[in-house]
Amino acid sequence: MARDPTDANSIRSQSPRDDTRSQASWTSAGSQRRTIRLEDLSPSNQAIVSQSMFVFAYIWGFGGHLHKRHTAVFDLFARKVLSQANQQILIPPVGSVYDYCIDTKTGTLIRWLERQNPERSRMMASTYTVLPEVERYSFLIDLLATSQQAVLLAGLPGVGKTAMIQNLVQPKHNLTRIPMSSGLSPSQLQQVIEFKMDMLTKRSVTARTMSSKGKLHNQEVFFIDDINMAANDHCGTQPCLEVLRQIMAHGGVYNIDKHSFKPISNAAFVAACTSPAVAGIGNSAACHQMSRRLIRLFTVIAFHPPSLDSTKKLYTGMLQSWLEEFPVYSVAHHTRMANAIVSACHDLYRQVSTHLPPTPQKALHVFSLHDLSRVVQGMLLLTPRVRGKPRPVRTRASSRTWSMVSGETSTSEGTGKSVSIFPVPPSEDAGDGRTPRRGLSWAGSHSDTPVAPPLQKLVVRLWCHEAIRTFADRLFWDEGI
Missing domain, CATH: 3.40.50.300 (P-loop containing nucleotide triphosphate hydrolases)
Structure with missing residues (x-):
């Protein structure tokens, strides 16, 4: 269909619109595209596919450019208008109208989570x-x-x-x-x-x-x-x-x-x-x-910003994988701690963006979601262990001073490089003060007091350092931060 490129209304009406007329969908067999044509379907499926195509084009043609604060109002408006049409169109009540797409096999509306896309994981x-x-x-x-x-x-x-x-x-x-x-x-x-x-x-x-x-x-x-x-x-x-x-x-x-x-x-x-x-x-x-x-x-x-649940899904996986690289005695509850870090980052970004807006005198107060990524990426720079190097022989446990940040160890005989950023947990001596025994807890065998894992506080301090480096370094200290 020919169109005038200078007609704004025709452009607006052609968003996801005629796309379904020549819609290209990815199939599970190979990398070829398959075009869905109404004349190739049965009469019963033609009505279902046509109705789904109209609903999909209506939603994104009129509501695709709306601000996030207007999406809830448009959701109620679209459901009301489509239900009062000559041929009643009912959208599933679960979620928003933006959560549905067309199933290429049945022609019905399904949620984006149910849509199969085998090509995506390979590409x-x-x-x-x-x-x-x-x-x-x-x-x-x-x-x-x-x-x-x-x-x-x-x-x-x-x-x-x-x-x-x-x-x-x-x-x-x-x-x-x-x-x-x-x-x-x-x-x-x-x-x-x-x-x-x-x-x-x-x-x-x-x-x-x-x-x-x-x-x-x-x-x-x-x-x-x-x-x-x-x-x-x-x-x-x-x-x-x-x-x-x-x-x-x-x-x-x-x-x-x-x-x-x-x-x-x-x-x-x-x-x-x-x-x-x-x-x-x-x-x-x-x-x-x-x-x-x-x-x-x-x-x-x-393009709306991600919600808190989406942000957790985005960053929790990489933080959990990073925490799992530490030994089991150093960090406990990997999933809970990763969720806590992401929630703290999201809340901090929201508070800073709300209470510290940019002004002509404070031009550096421009915060974006890139700052969340900077905090997480800065934490991931801490390497849990150095692989491929043999563990140094321990001589006197009482004369060693372990550095949990730099990974350097000092002994009475000299200074050496440790294989990890944290010390090996102490254990009870066999009797001569030199040969340690394994299998004892971090708190020792003569103490029932619960002790936090050795790197639990280090990870929290690391988050505070990265948050201050990302957010507070651009602020003026006369604000009473």
Whole structure:
């Protein structure tokens, strides 16, 4: 269906809309895509699939760009409107309307948690954790990018927009990341796009040909990261974004050398920003208000920050694996301690962001979800043990001084490097004061007083150190912190 690229309403109505008409879904057999066509289904399934397609397009077409504070209101509104239609449409009451997608086998609405995606585990990095919220965003972006529809992800810094594109979208497409900044000129942006499209046309492949990795070779996806950080000129416009708007609206650019119009086809654009309509959000003065003439060409999707449960799922696994590398006598209750650390990080970030907002006099008070990652990554730098080195022979237990942080040991005969950051638990002597016996508790055999594991306090102190380094180092001490 032909459309006018300058019509904002037609763009708005074509978000996840006609995507189901040429919807590409991943199958469990191989890396090929399967197109669902209504004429290939039975009459009974056609009605079910058509109804599910309409509900999915209605939800994301009208509610995909809403702020998180409006999602609960839209959830009630969408359920009421769809239930009062000529053909009553009932959405399952569990969860929100955003929690449902289309089952490619039955055509009914199922939750994103129930959706099977065997290709995802083979294509993404093992260190990346896929949350249910991220699963829906990656599906929509893959769907729209395959149809060459421009997508604009709007969300706070640190919510995971770039990481999601690199881990879930890039393995399926020929993706080129272009980080936008004030130093990028319009000619440089045009040269990058022209070079990539020239390389695409030189490939001797047929349309819709796919490689063994499952990537489409007949199109190029350009990921414009931090698109609202493009520099302004003296007139208040953004020349880089005007070049991008010309490509999207008119299907090409003017060649500077040949002074002729050069068409560009088979190009899809995915952009990420903070708030496109407000300047100075996220990265302060570096962010500028985007032109409405450019925003209307995108399908805007609001990338909401993760909840506390999602944050725990994201960081608890890596912290638990890190704590389990310590010996059993050093840290107890790995899962409970990992959950406590993540909850403390989340509460600290929320309190600091609420009570210490940025001001012109306090420009460094810009906190984001990147700070949570910095605290956790800083804690993971503490190595529990050094593998591959033999344990040094113990001579006199009473003359050794163990350093729990640096791992250095000092004896009466000299100084040596220990194999771990914590001391070996003392045990009762066999009688001569030199040969220790194993199997005794950390508190000793003559004491019934419960003693905390030796590294329990060290981990807590380490969290306090990383939290102060990340949050408090940028504050002014005259605030009474």
